[in-house]
Amino acid sequence: MTAAVFFGCAFIAFGPAFSLFIFTIAKDPLRVIILIAGAFFWLVSLLLSSLVWFIAMKATNAQDLNLQKGLLIFGCMFSVILQEVFRFGYYRLLRKANEGLAAISEEESSPISVREMAYVAGLGFGIMSGAFSMINTLSDSLGPGTVGMFGDSQYYFITSALMTLALTLLHTFWGVVFFDGCERKRWWVIVAVLCLHLVVSGLSLLNPLYVGSVPPVYVIMLLMAVWAFFSSGGSLHNLSLLWTCRKSNAETSS
């Protein structure tokens, strides 16, 4: 497979996340730390869910393919649930840390707001999730091979990249919405995020019927983008201010 595929898929999958990192996170050390800690939390959740799957897999008959596929789907769903649990755990940890930071700081307020932390934490989850999904595929795409030689889809790489991008951004939006819901004690938000995550993961089960998985996931992503925008303090007024390039007191940027 060619270098064009490699670079194209790499930029599709990681371009937005990378630019978000460069422009909004790299300059602030505290955000970088929160990002990496978010990635770590996602990693731990993945570890635990793989452990569960591995035990289930070893405990059952390896020859029964349907059972193994069913176990894999179960592992998928369990992993989604565990990721959301760890997102909640990370929220609690960040809140505690935020209180500590605020107590020490002399301005009586923490150097970083919960909304910023929500965004960064979501991005951390997203980057790690995307990296784990895509990096091996990308490195394989540099090597020799023929895509779809055994009747599989030809669009494997590009759809992987597109799904990875969607998931990275979705994690970011879910982070924002989730933390906001926790802050305002709206528990239905948390349940909604969990359900949406399950839906997205479930849609990916339709692969390789890409028509059934990629467009709906992108629709969900756009809806989540709108939800996250409004829940993080955006409004149509802000948007109109942005587009007419007028500054106002209430305009928030991050």
Place this chain on the structure above:
Amino acid sequence: MNTSDSEEDSYNERTALVASEIPFVPSYQDQAQPTDMEPKRRHPVAPEQPVEPPILDRSAVEREPVIQDDEEELTLKYGAKHVIMLFVPVTLCMVVVVATIKSVSFYTEKNGQQLIYTPFTEDTDTVGERLLNSVLNTIIMISVIVFMTIFLVVLYKYRCYKFIHGWLILSSLMLLFWFSFMYLGEVFKTYNVAMDYPTVAMIIWNFGAVGMICIHWKGPLQLQQAYLIVISALMALVFIKYLPEWSAWVILGAISIYDLVAVLSPKGPLRMLVETAQERNEPIFPALIYSSAMIWMVGMANPARNADRASQDTDEEGYQGESDALARDRAEPETQVSPGMNRSYSTEEELDEEDRGVKLGLGDFIFYSVLVGKAAATGGDWNTTLACFVAILIGLCLTLLLLAIFKKALPALPISITFGLVFYFSTDNLVRPFMDNLAAHQFYI
């Protein structure tokens, strides 16, 4: 080839002594007293009392007790900055090692040659024998390290400075010339680049000479940092190549335990070394520590000495000045290094944010990179490498946090290496099949 003793020496210095280097970071929390300064080695200095001048002072200038809110705010603000100042070089070193491992196959080829410190082969018939051999290798390696450390401490105690300096210079010479020549040769072989000896000689000569000057004498800070990262990466690559598989993992585990013991126990060699250095008010060893601080003037105890050695290596000066500044939570304004200038410590009004820096021993760089490099070398799975990388960074973050809480010398290896090992084995055995299966079906979680 069997590596020579001086390589092992350099390894020992860099890892045994430096491995438990604590990056010096001001307190995150509301600890009012300034943290102690960090010598290159671990600094088991007693925490200072808030209102007394610290006992182990590295400079003759008196410390003023400082308890101020803005100090705390400053330490907090710069706590995160220090963590990033360490993340970047550690990441760079790991990136260099992983890139080399993945592209230059020389460092993953095993052709039966081993270090003389790991004489037992792992080409055995049974698993039990292999395990036994790797444990024996580890015991020998750790004993060598312990012996070298004690030897160094004894030399230091009896003021054999010339011997120590000679030893250090010899080991950096070896790294900068011989190992980089080997590395360059292998890179050329991998990419099939035709090269002639005179060009290589000129490249290596320039590289090595500038490196020696930068590390042992003076040079731009970033160049010095780059050289330290490069030699750590080279050393890590040598370890990855010459340590047998299982021995490498057991050695990594054993050396973090050794690190823990040597730093925290009262009779630990490194602790004694650091205390001796503090009593004498002098820096320990140059060129074995990565310093991220800006260069500034040194306010040394002995002005004459400072003028004499005005052209000392940046590291030493920077380290001294930095550690002093850090110790007093007073930052000096960033200035150019100019020989002969002597600044005494002033009051807190001269706080300048940019001056605080952190130091991390090269041994820590080396072992972090060995862990990540081995994760990249075995199996070829990028997920494992990435997981180890994140684990090590988080371990480093936690170590710095603990340092800020306890304000005591802490080893930098144990937490990171433990996380790294746990994540390596679990990702390799549990996560990899899971993710491979998911990727095969294109399921996304």
